[in-house]
Amino acid sequence: MSPVPAPRRSPSPLRQSDSPGAVRDRRAELGRADEARAEQRERDDTRNDPNASKWRYQPPQRKEKEPV
Template sequence: MSLTPSPRRSPSPLRQADSPAAVRDRRTELGRADEARAEQRERDDARNDPNASKWRYQPPQRNEKEPA
């Protein structure tokens, strides 16, 4: 019994079989999602305090060995 692989679908959300209106609607939807992510990223970045000590690089503390 020979198993033939099924044709793989493209991972792209845009498919060749879609009508031009469906492609346009999907592109619009994806564009809105990109804008929403950009706005959320700006809000998140504005909440971060650039002067917070946890965000500043601090070199590791050197532990000097005590003489025995």
């Protein structure tokens, strides 16, 4: 049987052992990433057409009961 791999822990964005300069750099990097995601979200939102009929909710068609 092959050994079961240990689950990986995701790297923590900020560690207590990091130097203040590393913490500051990491925070700046995370801030830039947040800004880039916000810009991308805005661009994607402007491309969506709110009047597109395929996105509107349409209730399912009711089928009339057939007489028995």
